[in-house]
Amino acid sequence: MSDPILDNLNDTQREAVMHREGPLLVLAGAGSGKTRVLVHRVAHLVRDQGVPPWRILCVTFTNKAAGEMRERLHLLLGPLASDLWVFTFHAFGARFLRIEAGAGLPVAFPIYDADDQLRLAKSVLAEMGLAEDEAITPRAALSRIDRWKNDALLPEEVRVGEHDEEGQVATAAYARYQSALARAGAADFGDLVMYPLRLLEKDERLRDRWSDRFAHILVDEFQDTNPAQYRLVRLLCGPVPNLCVVGDDDQAIYRWRGADVANILGFDRDYRDARIVKLEQNYRSSRPILDAANAVISRAQWRRPKRLWTERDGGVPLALLVAQDEHEEGELIARAAKTARAQGIRWEEIAVLYRTNAQSRPLEAALREQGIPYVVVRGTSFYERAEVKDVAAYLRLALAPRSDLDLLRVVNRPPRGVGEKSVARLKAFALQRELSLFDALAELHRVADLTPKVTRALAQFRELIADLHARVANLEAGIAVQEVLENSQLLERLKLEGTDESVDRIENLMQFLAAAREFDEAQPRSPSRRDPEPPLARFLERIALLGEADAPTPEGRVALMTLHCAKGLEFEMVVISGLEEGILPYSRPWEREWQDETRAQLDEERRLCYVGMTRAKRALTLSLARRRMTYRDSGAGYRPQRPSRFLGDLPPELFGLPGARETRAAPPRLHRHPGAVESDPIIELDELDGWHAGRPPSSSFTVPPRRPPKQDASDLDLDQRPPEEKRLKPGDRVLHASLGEGTVTSCDSAGPDTKVSVAFHDWGEKRVLARFLRKA
DNA sequence: TATTGATTGTTTTTT
DNA sequence: ACAATCAATA
Numbered sequence: 001m002s003d004p005i006l007d008n009l010n011d012t013q014r015e016a017v018m019h020r021e022g023p024l025l026v027l028a029g030a031g032s033g034k035t036r037v038l039v040h041r042v043a044h045l046v047r048d049q050g051v052p053p054w055r056i057l058c059v060t061f062t063n064k065a066a067g068e069m070r071e072r073l074h075l076l077l078g079p080l081a082s083d084l085w086v087f088t089f090h091a092f093g094a095r096f097l098r099i100e101a102g103a104g105l106p107v108a109f110p111i112y113d114a115d116d117q118l119r120l121a122k123s124v125l126a127e128m129g130l131a132e133d134e135a136i137t138p139r140a141a142l143s144r145i146d147r148w149k150n151d152a153l154l155p156e157e158v159r160v161g162e163h164d165e166e167g168q169v170a171t172a173a174y175a176r177y178q179s180a181l182a183r184a185g186a187a188d189f190g191d192l193v194m195y196p197l198r199l200l201e202k203d204e205r206l207r208d209r210w211s212d213r214f215a216h217i218l219v220d221e222f223q224d225t226n227p228a229q230y231r232l233v234r235l236l237c238g239p240v241p242n243l244c245v246v247g248d249d250d251q252a253i254y255r256w257r258g259a260d261v262a263n264i265l266g267f268d269r270d271y272r273d274a275r276i277v278k279l280e281q282n283y284r285s286s287r288p289i290l291d292a293a294n295a296v297i298s299r300a301q302w303r304r305p306k307r308l309w310t311e312r313d314g315g316v317p318l319a320l321l322v323a324q325d326e327h328e329e330g331e332l333i334a335r336a337a338k339t340a341r342a343q344g345i346r347w348e349e350i351a352v353l354y355r356t357n358a359q360s361r362p363l364e365a366a367l368r369e370q371g372i373p374y375v376v377v378r379g380t381s382f383y384e385r386a387e388v389k390d391v392a393a394y395l396r397l398a399l400a401p402r403s404d405l406d407l408l409r410v411v412n413r414p415p416r417g418v419g420e421k422s423v424a425r426l427k428a429f430a431l432q433r434e435l436s437l438f439d440a441l442a443e444l445h446r447v448a449d450l451t452p453k454v455t456r457a458l459a460q461f462r463e464l465i466a467d468l469h470a471r472v473a474n475l476e477a478g479i480a481v482q483e484v485l486e487n488s489q490l491l492e493r494l495k496l497e498g499t500d501e502s503v504d505r506i507e508n509l510m511q512f513l514a515a516a517r518e519f520d521e522a523q524p525r526s527p528s529r530r531d532p533e534p535p536l537a538r539f540l541e542r543i544a545l546l547g548e549a550d551a552p553t554p555e556g557r558v559a560l561m562t563l564h565c566a567k568g569l570e571f572e573m574v575v576i577s578g579l580e581e582g583i584l585p586y587s588r589p590w591e592r593e594w595q596d597e598t599r600a601q602l603d604e605e606r607r608l609c610y611v612g613m614t615r616a617k618r619a620l621t622l623s624l625a626r627r628r629m630t631y632r633d634s635g636a637g638y639r640p641q642r643p644s645r646f647l648g649d650l651p652p653e654l655f656g657l658p659g660a661r662e663t664r665a666a667p668p669r670l671h672r673h674p675g676a677v678e679s680d681p682i683i684e685l686d687e688l689d690g691w692h693a694g695r696p697p698s699s700s701f702t703v704p705p706r707r708p709p710k711q712d713a714s715d716l717d718l719d720q721r722p723p724e725e726k727r728l729k730p731g732d733r734v735l736h737a738s739l740g741e742g743t744v745t746s747c748d749s750a751g752p753d754t755k756v757s758v759a760f761h762d763w764g765e766k767r768v769l770a771r772f773l774r775k776a
Numbered sequence: 777t778a779t780t781g782a783t784t785g786t787t788t789t790t791t
Numbered sequence: 792a793c794a795a796t797c798a799a800t801a
Contacts, residue, residue, distance in 0.1 A: 062790045090791045114789080189791050224790075257789065356787055358793095412777095419777050545791060564788050586787060608788080631786075631792065 005043045005076055009036070016277040017041045019244070020049070023271035025222075025264070026246040029308045030293070030614035031284030031570070034246055038218055039069055041244065042084065043076040045216055053083040055215040059233065060088055061224055063546050065568070069220070085214075089229050090545050093192030098533050100206070103195040105185060108473075108537035110396040110403055111544035112181070112188040115384065117142055120188075120405055124176045127431070128169075136169050144170040145177060149190030150258030152197050152228040154178075183436060184403040190228075197232040211238025222247030222267075226258040234270075241271060249304055250297050253564060253608050255600070265302065282308040282614075284570055286315025288654045289620045293613040295649045300603045308614075317656035320647070321623035325638065326359070326578075329625045330366025333575050336621050337372055337558055340573050345619070347373055349572035351559045353612045355586050359578050360560050367558065375554050377561040383543050387490070387505040388512050394484040395540055398468040402436035407465075411437075414493035416457045425449055426458070438465065464488065477539035478517035485509060515543075563612045574616035576609070579624040579644040584609060609646050622647065728756055733776040741776055 009017060013033055016026045017040045028034035042058060045051040060066045066086050073081040087095065090111075098107055112120065121138040130136075144167065148158055155175035160167030181188065187195065200207045217237055219225065222245035225233070237243045245267060252261045268274040282290055290308045297303070321336065323329035337350050352363055352374075360376055367374045382388065390413050393406040401407075412418045429447045430440035440447070441462040444455050464487055472480045485491050491509060494502045519539050533541075559571070566574075578584055585605040587598075613620055624647075627638045728734065732744040742760035759765045 060790090064790085088791065093791095111791090113791080192791080221790085253788080254790075256787080358786085361792095415777085417777075421777090562788065564790085567790085588787085604788095629792075 005040055005047060009033075009040065010281055012277055012279050012281070013037050013040075016244075016279070017044050019275055019277070021240070021242055023241050023267070023274040024244040025267045025274050025276045026244065026279065027264075027276065027304055027306060028246055028248050028279040029282060029306055030248065030251060030611070031282040032279035032308070033281075033283060034248070034279065035065075035069065035072070035220075037279065038220055038244075038246055039072045039076065042073060042216075042218065046077055046080060046084075051215050053077070053080050054085065055213065057085040057092070057214045057217045057236065058087070058220070059092060059217070060086070060220040062568075063088055063091075065220055066091070088545065089225075089232075090189055090192045091541075093196050093232075094187075094541055094545065096196040096210075097187065097192070100196075100199065102199050103187075103191070104182065105187060105195075106400065107533050108399045110184070110186045110400055110406065111192065111541060112186050112405065113544055114189075115389070116405055117146075117188050119409075120180055121145070121173065121177060123405075123408075124173055124180055128173065128176065130169065134165065134169055136166050136173075140166060141170045141173045141177075145174045146190055147258060148174060149188075149194050150226040150228055152194045152231060154194075154198070180404070184405060185400050186403055186405070193226075193228045193232055197228055197235065200232070200235045207235060208238070210236055214238075216242045216244070219243070219245045220247075223249050223252040223261055223264045224254050224259045225263050227260055227263070230260075230263045243271070249302075250300070250306075250607055251567065251611050253567065253604060253611060255604050261302065265304065278304075278306055280306050280308055282310045284617055285310065285614060285620075286312060286618055288315045288317050289613060289616050289618075292318055292620065292650050292654050293610050295651060295654075296606055296613065296646050297610040299649060300606050301599060302603060316619050318650070318654045319619070319621040320655055321621060323623065323625045324627065326362040326625050326628050327366065329577060329623050330363045331370075333363060333577060333621070333623055334366045334370040334372055336575065337367075337573075338370065340619060345572045347556050347558050348554070350575070351561065351566060351569070351571040351573070351615065352575045352577060353561060353563050353566050353615070354577045355563055355583050355608070356578075357562060359583075363560060363577065367560075372558055373556055374558040374560055377559050377565055382508070382511070383546065385505070385508050387494075387508055390490060391481065391484055391488075391509060391512060392540065392543060394465075394468065394488055395472075395480055395536060397438075397465050398472045398480065398484070399534075399537055399540070401438040401465050401469050404430075404437045407437045410488070411458075411461060414489055416461065418454055418457055418461070422450060422454045422458075438462070473536060474534045475536060476520045477536050478513065478520045480536045480539075481513045481516040485513065563608045566615050567611050570615050570617055572617050573619040573621070574612065575621045575623060576612045577623045578628075579622050579647055580628070580641040581644055582630075582641065583628075584644045584646060606646065609644075728775075734758060735776045 006014065006017070010033075013036065016024065016037045019041075026034070026037060028037065038058070042056055045056060046053050058066075058069060060069060066088055070081065070084075070086050073084060073086070085092070094111060097103060097105055097109070101107060118138055121142040125136070125138055125141060148155075155171065155178055158171045158174060160171055181191065200210065214236055217233060219233055224247070233243065234241070245264070247264050249261055249264045252259060252264070255261065268276060285293070285308075287310055290310055294307055298307075319336065321329065321332040323332050333352055337347075337352075340350060341347065354360060354363070364374065364376065383392075390410055393409040396403055396406045397410070408423065411423060425447055426437060426440055429435075429443075430437050433440065433443075435443075441458055444450065444458055444462075447455075450458070468480075468483065468487065472483050475483070491506065494506050494509075516539060519542065520535065523535060523538075563576070576584075581587070585602055624643055625641060627640050629637070630639050728744050728747050730744050730746055733741065734744055735741055742758040745757045745759050745765060747756035757765055
């Protein structure tokens with residue numbers, strides 16, 4: 001009899017799944033069955049160890065991951081799975097605060113997203129009336145505030161350096177920012193973790209209640225937790241830490257967002273008796289791909305040593321595309337994609353990854369030109385659309401009319417003749433009387449200098465909100481949305497416009513309405529015990545916390561996305577573009593030197609590269625451009641680019657090249673952490689010549705690029721070159737290892753770096769080094 | 777109050 | 792190069 005929960009696991013996986021009590025750290029390499037372990041462990045706890053499902057908490061980072069986990073648990077456990085607590089950190093925090101009515105927040109508090117946060121920071125800074133020389137950008141202030149929240153520091157606990165003037169302003173801004181949130185009865189993302197944590201820390205009885213409640217806590221993507229999240233988890237565990245954390249320090253790519261790899265690196269310091277299980281067997285990628293990924297990551301300075309391996313033999317070698325510029329890069333990638341398709345890989349099984357969004361343009365252009373269908377996958381989009389956010393703001397006002405931010409957003413949307421000036425007067429009045437804007441609207445006659453027209457418009461607006469508040473707040477989401485659409489006249493105005501764009505927006509609003517109705521459908525008839533808040537509030541919470549995580553990945557299209565976006569996904573073929581110094585190890589022009597602290601940053605770039613590579617199942621293609629349009633210091637212009645040092649970390653055999661490269665076999669270079677020798681940032685372009693993946697033979701879908709016997713630049717000697725390379729003249733038919741056949745059109749005088757122009761049959765005219773040509 | 781030209785700042789962005 | 796945001800106009 002087969003057992004769906006314990007069979008089909010390898011030994012280490014089973015060890016993790018069956019671990020009984022106490023802290024457990026699962027170091028799960030890319031593609032090693034991490035989710036599988038998590039899901040099967042939960043199922044095992046419930047079925048075989050008699051843990052009640054409602055006493056298990058699983059925490060993930062994305063809604064997508066949470067959804068996936070729930071789904072898979074349902075398959076293993078059936079209806080029992082509905083009682084499990086499977087949440088993102090933020091959804092859990094929101095639920096916690098609603099249940100406990102914590103931190104003085106109303107039950108149906110709105111959640112401010114990144115956009116709201118920025119607007120709030122802006123208004124707070126404006127309110128502070130800073131002098132020119134002490135002004136800081138809202139971005140800078142917000143980034144500080146976020147960092148403090150990641151460390152669960154309240155405004156009064158913040159300490160900044162004496163000479164850190166920006167920090168001092170930011171501290172003051174933080175205090176005002178928090179009071180503004182409190183006044184509005186709202187919470188931002190950071191609060192959703194910080195407040196539960198602070199409440200638990202402060203209140204022992206509350207802490208006991210919650211830690212008793214959970215018999216087991218499991219955390220996914222543990223490497224991405226920030227200090228506040230980790231502390232929250234530790235508190236929730238209580239004295240008996242049945243805590244299982246799963247993660248991969250090599251895939252920690254959100255340091256800049258407050259994630260702290262120290263959490264995973266130091267887990268066994270925090271829990272001395274922690275059991276550590278390493279999952280290193282990879283079930284996703286072919287061996288050459290894993291070898292490449294290992295080669296890149298093994299040079300990271302701080303990591304827990306591990307090495308992915310696979311039982312699978314064979315696999316196609318890596319391919320490298322060397323382009324003249326970003327346009328040609330796109331062209332080469334497009335061709336490579338077509339080639340792959342000709343070998344049976346579907347469009348949707350191909351992904352083109354890049355470091356920066358700016359790189360997508362030329363890639364898109366090339367794909368379009370060659371008629372390849374594609375999508376650019378971004379983190380979010382639908383719920384970030386202005387019109388959607390407008391409706392959401394109305395809905396939030398219906399629940400919480402005192403949310404000034406939301407009121408400001410829609411007070412003149414659709415335009416009702418209330419301009420900046422009038423709003424400023426209203427704000428001044430409210431500020432002076434310490435009223436919310438909504439309350440200020442009730443005393444319009446006292447507000448100075450309003451024209452009768454504006455007064456009437458504002459009175460009507462107040463009616464609208466008050467009416468929605470009274471009627472809509474407890475209704476189902478779908479009806480609420482419909483009411484807003486009808487009463488706000490948003491739709492009507494858009495219909496009047498009649499432009500292409502407005503049609504698009506109407507479309508989005510209808511989609512939003514549909515989403516709300518769908519949400520209602522999905523709700524249980526009787527409200528469940530742990531959902532104290534009205535359905536509309538839950539709907540808003542959901543869209544606030546939901547990016548577009550479960551965005552439909554369209555069929556039949558090549559996916560274009562940043563390396564960050566690619567985390568957690570997999571594709572048959574992956575192209576990583578822009579393997580150039582400054583782009584893939586990304587560096588800002590003024591921080592070109594990788595020193596000390598930036599060394600940690602470089603580690604992160606390395607991990608990013610590693611994450612990208614390990615997305616590939618069968619084929620991995622790397623590309624770079626020799627020069628690229630950049631907009632550095634003195635405006636835009638083409639700049640020569642150097643190949644990424646990460647390329648230099650890859651053994652040439654992986655590209656199907658014969659023999660190791662003698663010149664770079666032994667790494668000289670920087671000394672730091674033993675075993676973590678940073679690679680040489682300088683690779684000569686010529687070393688890459690002839691590495692091109694070219695026209696595939698019919699047998700495999702990517703040609704192993706061939707590399708001519710390597711010669712060190714220093715001992716390069718004319719006489720060492722094969723005789724047939726010496727005398728090329730226009731009209732000669734030649735063969736290039738990867739570009740295939742062509743005809744010479746012109747050539748320079750002979751010399752070690754002689755270049756000739758060749759019209760290739762499949763690639764058009766190119767200039768190549770003569771020594772990589774053979775007479776056909 | 778909406779519309780234009782100047783100005784600015786350009787990594788990544790799970791929630 | 793380019794978009795998004797901002798200050799000055801119609």
